[in-house]
Amino acid sequence: MIRWLLLLMLAAGPALAVGDPADQLPDPAQEERARVIGRELRCMVCQNQSIEDSDADLARDLRRIVREQVAQGKPDDAVFRFVHERYGDFVLLKPPFKPETALLWGMPAIALLGGALLIRGMRRRQRVAPGPQELTQAERDRLAQLSGRPRE
Amino acid sequence: MIPEIGHFALALALALSLAQALVGLAGAQRADARLMGAAGPIAAGVLVTVAAAFACLVWAYVANDTTVLNVVQNSHSLKPTLYKISGAWGNHEGSMLLWVLILALCGGAVAAFGGNLPSALQARVLGVLALVALGFLGFILATSNPFERIWPPPMDGQGLNPILQDPGLAFHPPLLYLGYVGFAVTYAFAVAALIEGRVDAAWGRWVRPWALAAWSFLTLGIALGSWWAYYELGWGGYWFWDPVENASLLPWLAGCALLHSAIVVEKREALKTWTVFLALLAFGMSLLGTFLVRSGVLNSVHAFANDPARGTVILILLAVYIGGGFLLFAWRAQAMLPTGVFTPVSREGALVLNNLLLCSIAAVVLAGTLYPMFADLVLGEKFSVGPPFFNTAIFPLAVPLIGAMTLGPLMPWKRARLFPALQRLWWAALAGLVALVLCFAIEGYRVGPALGFGAAVWVILAAVADIADRIALFSRPRAAWARAKGLPRAAWGGALAHAGMGVMILGLAGMGLATDTLRLVKPGESVALAGYDYRLVGVADAPGPNFSARRATVEVRDGGRLVTVLTPERRSFPVARMTTTEAAIHTNWLADLYVVLGEEREGGAVLRIHHNPLAPWIWLGAAIMALGGGISLSDRRVRVSAPAPKAVKAGARA
Amino acid sequence: MSEAAPNPEAAAWRRRALLLAPLAVAGLGGAGFYAMLRGLGTGNYDPRGVPSALIGKAPPDFSLPPLEGTGLPGLSAADLKTGKPLLVNFFASWCVPCVIEHPQLMRLARDGVAIMGIAYKDKPADSLGFLKQRGTPYARLGVDQPGRVAIDWGLYGVPETYLLDKSGIIRWRMAGPITEEILAQQVTPLLRRTA
Incomplete structure (x- = not known):
């Protein structure tokens, strides 16, 4: 199945990302931070890759911008804001939480809660359906007789 | 002709x-x-x-x-x-x-x-x-x-x-289809049961081998695709949460829930309606994947089969099979009265929890896959749902799932107590904790991998504890061998599949510690990564049957001792006018040494070198899971449905 | 049975509704997919198109040098407030679709529409050759060789064209060539409406 995805990648970029060492930041901690940020940004041209994984020209430019800003000491959310202001929600691989995405972000809770309610309902039904029936008057009499206690 | x-x-x-x-x-x-x-x-x-x-x-x-x-x-x-x-x-x-x-x-x-x-x-x-x-x-x-x-x-x-x-990809589709289509059989069983209006233990027994076989093939198919992406795409990734990958994961999750709930039907005659639903769902998810991949509604397949007319026909097929199945379900499932009762703390309780969590994960994957499309259609907004979302949203569901899969097998049917089950797992828990602490001690503050190692050890040892418990290894060690031989293969298969999951988590945790480096190297120069020295000997032409290639020769040394010689390539295919990178990988099972050749310039070549600890264990784990499924399948009780026709009839009206 | 025994009638209905739920969800999904397939045919649903994040906003602040040899002035954000609607067009000589849209730009320029050009990641000599050969539709022309200003605009490919209304707010963006159809159906009506 992944091959369909590949066809698209190949259609989009001439080669898969190998990267350019010249773009890297000298400080490994900063480079790592830039990478973590880059992995959450979508390459606009290739559609299914993050900018870290793509060799497209635009992805490369964005990689450089992210690294510049990280080197300037900007915090992560400032870098995300910079890219988001220009490219909108689509560029964020982790969709922002807002009313339009509430259903998406709420899905784990919705599924769990719905499932739990379903299970509760199932258990209650089971108790209702084959549960012990009330004793008939005759049975109660017989029981009373056997236990040797007087009838109520 | x-x-x-x-x-x-x-x-x-x-x-x-x-x-x-x-x-x-x-x-x-x-x-x-x-x-x-x-x-x-x-x-x-x-x-x-x-x-x-x-x-x-x-x-x-x-x-x-x-x-x-x-x-x-x-x-x-x-x-x-x-x-x-x-x-x-x-x-x-x-x-x-x-x-x-x-x-x-x-x-x-x-x-x-x-x-x-x-x-x-x-x-x-x-x-x-x-x-x-x-x-x-x-x-x-x-x-x-x-x-x-x-x-x-x-x-x-x-x-x-x-x-x-590529050989991996040549066999990837057949295995996947064996999985998808196998669920067509469980679907057919579910529809037949709905027409007849009855589901009993015997039905569960007949459905389970098909669910098992389909699930095992699907496991292998997905693993093969993921492995291929790992060695062919050349950046060391193995799972991208791409819509087309999710399309294969969805039936896998539904099928996994199905083969567990079928056990409950078989043993306890409970969860019947639910199991029928899952059988419909598993095939429905297979068909949904077919639709998504081939209709052009996903931007992921844009370049391949953007044919709305074809998509419409598949959608009609979907409407007939999924819609028809669910219609029959709404109409006929009413007739199937539940009989078995279960308590929360019991084997069936754990299996219900497993179903709840697997289905919740499936719901999240489904929502994440379809959300961008429906948000675009309904709200006119463009969102991307990528790996960071899936990792964040699935993690809280995966943690209790791991708990349920370790405790469940140790609990008896009907009514259990949590404490004795936990008691039999204390050493597994201890070992998991040691693994977690060790990871912190060696690798520093890396929460994800540490939790992964802990969970992996816990899951693998819990599977061992399960078998040890069943053959009474500790309480009566002398009879253990005889009991081991008498233990049904389904028990071995189940434990093995669970252990396989543990092995896979081990691989995932290891990959969490992967490191890489990107360098421009001249011939004769070397790069150090994770204790190994990679020396570029040179880059030369290497002609192939229908491509031409540039091949680098890289010697890998571990403190002076030559470990291996890796030869990553860049191939260009004149007919298709395409360039591909062929990563060179050497595995010593503790780690993959992985080298990719980039562009050549200034008399040198760009090399990207990855050190991927425990990477092969991801696919090894998947293979073990599938093997566990296969062993379960070879159980005599599965092949020869034990209840005689008479017994079936007696239980049928229940 | 301490819990109040549920009304069996209501319980049966609940169960029926529950059993119908999968069908309902599948039906809704199917209807959505059908709408997508239809939209793919009519162009209403495009899984690839991405709207600009700058719609309804003022353009980013920038200042670009002129292209030597054209005699046209350079381009900066201040030049985009003319009191009339205008187009900002990113192009490059290496871009094939730019050739396709060029005649439409020339026609717009003849009709008196102000088009501001930005040469994206292009060698000045190549841009000059491109314009010499095909004509210059631009009122002003900035050179963005590093492509940084383009990123401030949220550009993800060339050609891209932005339409600014008379108060200088971005109202519309086209990613891809302006064909005759798009010119007639979108650009011309929009220019009239934003004037």
């Missing part, structure tokens, strides 16, 4: 499928033994005709028959024979034919090995399978005929995408 025979065989298969559907369903409805008896032989006829059609297509590929349009579009005379053959299913039309071939195989198997099924159930299952085959054969013949001719024939084909010329 041969393509026409193939085309004719397909048409014949269509007619036979129609007959099989009619005979099976009507025969069972009228309780006509003669009609029901005819369904099996017709199923064999469908198998023969579809196999003949498939053989004709493969022949056209092997002979490179350029009068067949499909061959022209997807093959080339210079391609190695293996890829000529795999090219037959490496495209839309051929893969649909393979899909139907596997469906016909399943039908044949139900006919051949279903002798111990009640004849009405067998006839109905065959009838429903024939209905599915009918739809897809009609689809192939109407919109995706692989035998279409082209005249005048071109000199040669246009070649298969070079990146697909």
Whole structure:
């Protein structure tokens, strides 16, 4: 199945990302931070890759911008804001939480809660359906007789 | 001539499928033994005709028959024979034919090995399978005929995408389809049960082997695809949460829930309605994947099959099979009264929890996959849902799932207490904790990998504890061997599959500690990474059969000792006008040493070197899981359905 | 049975509704997919198209040097407030679709529409050759060789064209060539409406 995805990648970029060492930041901690940020940004041209994984020209430019800003000491959310202001929600691989995405972000809770309610309902039904029936008057009499206690 | 025979065989298969559907369903409805008896032989006829059609297509590929349009579009005379053959299913039309071939195989198997099924159930299952085959054969013949001719024939084909010329990918689709189509059989069982209006322990027993087989193949298929992405794409990634990957993960999750809930039906006669629903769902998810991948509604497949007309036909098939199944479910499931009662703390309680969590994960994956499309359609907003979302949203569901899968097998049916089960796992928990602390001590503050190692050790040892407990290894060690031999294979298979999951988590945790480096290296220079020295010897031309390549030679040393010589390549394919990178990988099972060749400049070459700890364990774990499924499948109790026909009838009205 | 025994009638209905739920969800999904397939045919649903994040906003602040040899002035954000609607067009000589849209730009320029050009990641000599050969539709022309200003605009490919209304707010963006159809159906009506 992944091959369909590949066809698209190949259609989009001439080669898969190998990267350019010249773009890297000298400080490994900063480079790592830039990478973590880059992995959450979508390459606009290739559609299914993050900018870290793509060799497209635009992805490369964005990689450089992210690294510049990280080197300037900007915090992560400032870098995300910079890219988001220009490219909108689509560029964020982790969709922002807002009313339009509430259903998406709420899905784990919705599924769990719905499932739990379903299970509760199932258990209650089971108790209702084959549960012990009330004793008939005759049975109660017989029981009373056997236990040797007087009838109520 | 041969393509026409193939085309004719397909048409014949269509007619036979129609007959099989009619005979099976009507025969069972009228309780006509003669009609029901005819369904099996017709199923064999469908198998023969579809196999003949498939053989004709493969022949056209092997002979490179350029009068067949499909061959022209997807093959080339210079391609190695293996890829000529795999090219037959490496495209839309051929893969649909393979899909139907596997469906016909399943039908044949139900006919051949279903002798111990009640004849009405067998006839109905065959009838429903024939209905599915009918739809897809009609689809192939109407919109995706692989035998279409082209005249005048071109000199040669246009070649298969070079990146697909790979042994891993040649077998990836057949395995996936074995999984998808296997769920067609459980679907057919569910529909048959709904028509009959009854589900009992025997039904659960017949459904489970099919669910197990389908799930095992799907596990292998997904793992093979993921492994291929890892070594072929060349950046060390193995799972991208791409919509097309999710399309294969969804039936896997539903199928995993199904094969667990079928156990509850079989042992406790509970969760019947739910299990029928899951059987419908698993196949529905397979079909949904087919639709998403082939219709063009996903931007992921834009370059391949953007054909709304074809998509409409698949959508109609979806409406018939999924809609029809759920309609029948809404109408008939009412009749199936629950009988078994379960308490939360018990084996069945743990299995219910497993189902809840697996289905919640499936819901999240489904929502994440479809959300961008529906947000675009309904709200007109564009969102991306990528790996960071899935990792964040699934993590809180995966943690309790791991808990349930370790504790569940140790709990008795009906009524259990948590404490004794925990007591038998204390050493596994301790070992997991040690692994977690060790990871922190060695690798520093890396929460994800540390939790992963802890969980992996806990899961693997819990599987060991399960077996140890069953054979009373600690309480009566002398009799342990005898008990081990007597232990049903399903128990071994289950424990093995769970341990396989642990092995996979181990691999995932290891990959969390992966490191890499990107350098411009001149010949003779070396790069150090994770204790190894990588020295570039040189880069040279290396011609291939249908490509030309530049090949780097990299010597890997561990403190002066030569470990291996890696030769990553950059290949360019003139026919397809494409360049690919071939990563060179050396594994010592503790880590993969992984080198990719980038561009050459300034008298040197760009090398990207990855050190991927425990990477192969991801796919090894998946293989162990599938093996566990296979061992479970070989259990005598699964193959020979134990309850005699009489017992079935007695329990049927429940 | 301490819990109040549920009304059996209501319980049965609940169960029926529950059993119908999968069908309802599948039906809704199917209807959505059908709408998508139809939209793919009519162009209403495009899984690839991405709207600009700058719609309804003022353009980013920038200042670009002129292209030597054209005699046209350079381009900066201040030049985009003319009191009339205008187009900002990113192009490059290496971009094939730019050739396709060029005649439409020339026609717009003849009709008196102000088009501001930005040469994206292009060698000045190549841009000059491109314009010499095909004509210059631009009122002003900035050179963005590093492509940084383009990123401030949220550009993800060339050609891309932005339409600014008379108060200088971005109202519309086209990613891809302006064909005759798009010119007639979208650009011309929009220019009239934003004037």
